[in-house]
Amino acid sequence: MASLAALLREAGHQVSGSDEGVYPPMSHFLADRGIPVQQGYHPRNLDPVPDLVVIGNALSRGNPEIEWVLNRRIPYTSFPEALKRFFLRGKVPVVVAGTHGKTTTTSMLSWGMEVAGLRPDFLIGGIAENFRSSYGKGGGDHFVVEGDEYDSAFFDKGPKFLHYLPYLAVIGNLEYDHADIYPDLESIKLQFRRLVHLIPTEGFLAVGGESPAALEACAGSLCARETFGLDPGCDWNADGIEMTEGRTCFDVTYRGKAFGRFRMQVVGHYNIRNALAATAVLHRLGVSARDIGRGLESFAGVRRRLQLRAEVGGIRIYEDFAHHPTAVSGTLETVRAAFRPERVWAVYEPRSATSRRNVFQLEIADALAKADCVAIPALFRPDKVPEGERLDLDRLVADLGRRGVAAWNLETVDAIIEKVVAEARPGDLVVLLSNGGFGGIYDKLPAALAGRTETTPGG
Structure with missing residues (x-):
């Protein structure tokens, strides 16, 4: 808003x-x-x-x-309807949708278009570091917008993205989410089918080729469609992947032919998929492989997406927006593979409408088990979730313990900070996982660790 x-x-x-x-x-x-x-x-x-x-x-x-x-x-209206009325009409909307990666892909695509001289307008659900903003008016023909499947208003319970007049679109992946408004995956797929049916025949759709639900939702499209992913069967795929802290390199193939070797500052296989999605759309817009590569290499990321907050006494502290089990799993796999820490700490806040529920009780345990140490606070506003539907934190901690993970249900942010300060050691990496403010832990934890360092003999 x-x-x-x-x-x-x-x-x-x-x-x-x-x-x-x-x-x-x-x-x-x-x-x-x-x-x-x-x-x-x-x-x-x-x-x-x-x-x-x-x-x-x-x-x-x-x-x-x-x-x-x-x-x-x-007179009144909703956010998406106002966006359509005042800004999307008369433009060529590019809508980026899917369960994961929307904000980063929208940012990558907007920046890639900017580098190529297309001067896009854009609206992103986060702060794109290259623009230092979540919105921009480039004055070109295109408007790139993050397409959210969440409801529009109390008087319009349909998804926001159905208002966005898609001409080009990305559907990166599709999983169950938003348990407060969708009863099951089928109900979500229905809304994505409706999005696909709005794309004109002369439009374009890039779809994640490794997501069965996304492919199913896009099956009825009448426009040109291309798939992307790490699977060699996708139209756009990547291999030859090299990943270290702050650097990712990979070869891109388009329909069996070499397209280019690209470099990025952001890491993670999920970011390679995001880059392939952006590449597919940029290629459709006539952007050269050279300019696509320039855009990806200079892409500076998105605030709160695996963002380094501090390094104190040899302990690195990162912040990430992940809250869905798939996103949590991807983040933890990435920090272990790219950053190679001694131990990975996952400090996870069950805050979103879905993560506070037990619908992913087993899946979030699987995801967090990729860490060595896990600390969890009390559920955020548990009164908003029926008691029988709440995530069972004691069970989660017990499940992690059986897998050899040191896990604690610590109730408060202060207790979590005390635990990390007491037990973290040089070489460890702490990831703070939440889609909200998390009680100010992003600033409080580095300050507490700095205080420990100052009081350590010889420190």
């Missing part, structure tokens, strides 16, 4: 808003752009009466501002 507000402000509209708990850096982001935000919800926040109210999907009936808008028949 903040990025949309900034786009609207830069387009010349007067924009204001209200929310609960607006704190830095988002409060600074909005203030720097001249967008006032009121703390809390009250009808007085809508004085003078706006021409249009954009309602976020976190709000529901009973909210005092929503009730005021409805009673006074003020």
